[in-house]
Amino acid sequence: MGRLEGKVAVVTGGADGIGHAISKAMAREGATVFLSDIDDGKGRAAAEAIVKAGGKAEYVHCDVGSDADIKALIEGAVAKAGRIDVLVNNAAIAIGGMPVHEMTDEQWHKLININLTSVFRGCKHALPHMIGQKSGSIINMASAQGHIGLDGWTAYAGAKGAVMSMSRQMAVEFGPHNVRINSISPGTINTPMNVQVIRELGEHVARAWVKMHPIGRIGFPEEVAEAAVYLASDAAGFTTGIDLKVDGGLTAAPRYVPDLV
Numbered sequence: 001m002g003r004l005e006g007k008v009a010v011v012t013g014g015a016d017g018i019g020h021a022i023s024k025a026m027a028r029e030g031a032t033v034f035l036s037d038i039d040d041g042k043g044r045a046a047a048e049a050i051v052k053a054g055g056k057a058e059y060v061h062c063d064v065g066s067d068a069d070i071k072a073l074i075e076g077a078v079a080k081a082g083r084i085d086v087l088v089n090n091a092a093i094a095i096g097g098m099p100v101h102e103m104t105d106e107q108w109h110k111l112i113n114i115n116l117t118s119v120f121r122g123c124k125h126a127l128p129h130m131i132g133q134k135s136g137s138i139i140n141m142a143s144a145q146g147h148i149g150l151d152g153w154t155a156y157a158g159a160k161g162a163v164m165s166m167s168r169q170m171a172v173e174f175g176p177h178n179v180r181i182n183s184i185s186p187g188t189i190n191t192p193m194n195v196q197v198i199r200e201l202g203e204h205v206a207r208a209w210v211k212m213h214p215i216g217r218i219g220f221p222e223e224v225a226e227a228a229v230y231l232a233s234d235a236a237g238f239t240t241g242i243d244l245k246v247d248g249g250l251t252a253a254p255r256y257v258p259d260l261v
C-alpha cells in the first residue's frame with residue numbers, strides 16, 4: 001500500500017521540474033493528483049503519463065498569479081474528489097542575477113506575485129476545506145536562498161524567506177485544526193529553472209553551484225519529491241512548522257570556496 005493511499009493532492013507548477021517530480025511521486029504513493037500549470041501541453045502530457053503508469057492524475061490549467069485560477073483549481077478538486085488532503089504550493093519563477101538597484105518595480109511585483117502571493121492564495125482557498133475535514137498538509141516550496149545570500153537574488157530570497165515565516169506562522173495558527181504546514185528548502189536542483197539561469201548568466205555559474213554543495217553535486221527533482229511525500233504522509237503526523245532542507249549541505253557550508261577565488 002502506498003504512503004498516500006486515498007489522499008487527494010493538488011500541486012502547482014506540476015508540468016516540469018520539482019513540481020512534476022512531486023506529482024509523479026505522490027501518484028506513485030497512491031494519491032489522486034490534481035497537477036496544475038500554465039504550460040498546458042507539458043501539463044497534460046505529465047498527467048497522461050501518470051495515468052498510463054497506473055496512477056490517478058488530472059491536469060488543470062492554473063496560473064498562480066491569478067486568485068480566480070487558484071480558487072477554481074482547489075474548488076474543482078474538492079468538487080471532483082470530495083476533499084483536499086495535500087496542497088503543494090510549488091510554482092515560482094526566477095528573476096534575478098542583477099543588483100537590487102537595477103531591478104525594476106515591474107520585475108519586483110511580478111516575482112512577489114508569482115512566488116509569494118500565490119502561496120497566500122493557495123492557503124486561503126485550501127484552509128477552509130482542511131479545517132472542515134480536521135486534517136490536511138500544506139507544503140510550501142521555499143529555497144536555500146531564503147537562508148543564505150547570493151549576489152543578485154534579493155527579491156527571490158525575500159519571497160522565499162517570507163514563504164518560510166508564513167508557513168511557520170500558519171502552522172501555529174492551524175495546528176489546533178490538525179492542519180500541518182511546512183516548507184521545503186531545496187539547494188540547487190537540476191530543473192529547467194536552472195537551465196534558464198545558466199543560459200542567462202553563463203556556464204561558470206553551473207560549475208560554482210557544484211562546488212557550493214558539500215555533497216559534490218547539485219540535486220535531482222526526485223530527491224525533493226521524496227521530502228514532499230514524507231511531509232504529505234501520515235508518517236509526518238507530528239511534523240509541522242518546519243523548514244525541511246534538501247540542499248546537499250549548501251546552507252551548512254561556509255560561503256568561502258577556495259577553488260573559486
Ligand SMILES: NC(=O)c1ccc[n+]([C@@H]2O[C@H](COP(=O)([O-])OP(=O)(O)OC[C@H]3O[C@@H](n4cnc5c(N)ncnc54)[C@H](O)[C@@H]3O)[C@@H](O)[C@H]2O)c1
Pocket residue numbers: 012013014015016017018019036037038039062063064065089090091092093114141142143144145185186187188189190191192193194
Ligand atoms: N531548481 C532549483 O534549484 C530550486 C531551488 C530552490 C527552490 N526551488 C523552488 O522549487 C520550485 C520549483 O522550481 P523548479 O526549479 O522546478 O522550476 P521550473 O521553472 O523548472 O518549473 C516550474 C514550473 O512552474 C510553472 N510555472 C511558472 N509560472 C507559473 C505560474 N504563473 N503559474 C503556474 N505555474 C507556473 C512552469 O511552467 C513549470 O512547469 C519553485 O518554487 C522554486 O523557487 C527551486
